[in-house]
Amino acid sequence: MANLDLTIVKDAAGVAAAASDMVESLLRSRPDAVLALPTGRTPIPMYVELGERHAAGRVSFARARGFNLDEWVGVPPTDEGSYAKFMVDHFYRLIDLPTSRRFIPNGTAPDLEAECRRYEEMIRLVGGVDLAILGLGGNGHIGFNEPGTPFESRTHVCEVASDTREANAYSFPSGVCPLRAMTVGIKTILESREILMLVTGSSKARILAAALTGPVGERLPASVLQRHPRVKVIADRAASGLLSPAR
Ligand code: GLP
Secondary structure (H helix, E strand, O other): OOOEEEEEEOOHHHHHHHHHHHHHHHHHHOOOOEEEEOOOOOOHHHHHHHHHHHHOOOOOOOOOEEEEOEEEOOOOOOOOOOHHHHHHHHOHHHOOOOHHHEEOOOOOOOOHHHHHHHHHHHHHHOOOOOEEEEOOOOOOOEOOEOOOOOOOOOOEEEEOOHHHHHHHHHHOOOOOOOOEEEEOOHHHHHOOOEEEEEEOOHHHHHHHHHHHHOOOOOOOHHHHHHHOOOEEEEEEOOOOOOOOOOO
């Protein structure tokens, strides 16, 4: 893990503060930065903190762009459970990122393969991602790149693993997740100029240690981060409990 910059903080609030510092400083030096953005429970405190910093006049997203990492297939953006709605509810309503600068795969597109190509092309057209912010799935996924996804993958439609569907069931009123999703691919994520992964809670300790210190391989998608030259991992004490103290 030679290139990995690991910061361990006390708790989820500390992760939110440290991650917000990084986003704020990027936007100060590069107001038109292209961000890749995650969903899930982990980034919510960072989104709240960035919303508060925006309200206090410390940070503006007016010239930035936000590209979501993933979206469920077949879930309209207005539906509870869609990541489009998640982003509005948890982040976009708190900041000044114009609607025209928010991007997310359309999981209800009639031709999903064409939609994946379109999304990938949009990322390319804006010059690629400056900072990709990632969560970590319980099975080591990043975005919705589940174990076994080729490291060469681009934006694609994927089958969501059964443990991932269970972990995300809470976000659907029906308690049932769709079987498929669309995700930015691993290769696309790796082309980001900088990557920030946020990890909180003891339930992620084993997979975080395996991803950062174990062998790199497609069975554990997050392990690919060991190959990126500029990765920062911010974890709370609970999530970093199985990393050796030397780290
Ligand atoms: C979902 C998302 C991932 C996210 C993961 C972890 O599967 N597609 O992008 O990283 O959940 O979620 P949480 O932060 O709730 O543990």
